[in-house]
Amino acid sequence: MESxxxxxxxxxxxxxxxxxxxxxxxxxAQEVGAxxxxxxxxxxxxxxxxxxxxxxxxxxxxxxxxxxxxPGNTQDWDxxxxxxxxxxxxxxxxxxxxAHARIEDANGQLTPFNWxxxxxxxx
Numbered sequence: 001m002e003s004x005x006x007x008x009x010x011x012x013x014x015x016x017x018x019x020x021x022x023x024x025x026x027x028x029a030q031e032v033g034a035x036x037x038x039x040x041x042x043x044x045x046x047x048x049x050x051x052x053x054x055x056x057x058x059x060x061x062x063x064x065x066x067x068x069x070x071p072g073n074t075q076d077w078d079x080x081x082x083x084x085x086x087x088x089x090x091x092x093x094x095x096x097x098x099a100h101a102r103i104e105d106a107n108g109q110l111t112p113f114n115w116x117x118x119x120x121x122x123x
Contacts, residue, residue, distance in 0.1 A: 001024060001034050001113060003025060003036070003099070003115070005038070006021050008119065011123055020038045024075040024077055027060040027062070032106055038054075040119070055079040063106070092121050094118065095118075096117070098115075099116075
């Protein structure tokens with residue numbers, strides 16, 4: 001599985017949550033599914049704010065065959081990244097998204113895939 005994170009993400013009303021979305025660009029034939037853990041990190045005057053979340057399990061649309069995203073044939077993953085309610089929230093502006101996918105193959109083996117994206121948060 002190859003994936004990304006959209007470079008512009010929307011904060012929820014309280015600024016303690018952000019909907020993280022990204023396209024799945026490719027599935028290899030032997031891959032059957034994946035779960036993505038994501039962290040959004042933003043520097044604020046008092047230090048760092050971190051929001052985290054985990055996606056549901058996404059399945060390969062064509063198991064046994066290589067699948068590549070194309071116009072009109074896309075698949076996105078999403079997860080809600082949440083900041084602890086007792087901490088300061090996120091703000092509109094720059095942040096960094098770190099993602100870790102656990103990709104499952106047809107034999108049940110898991111392979112990690114990590115990526116980092118500089119993003120912009122907005123209301």
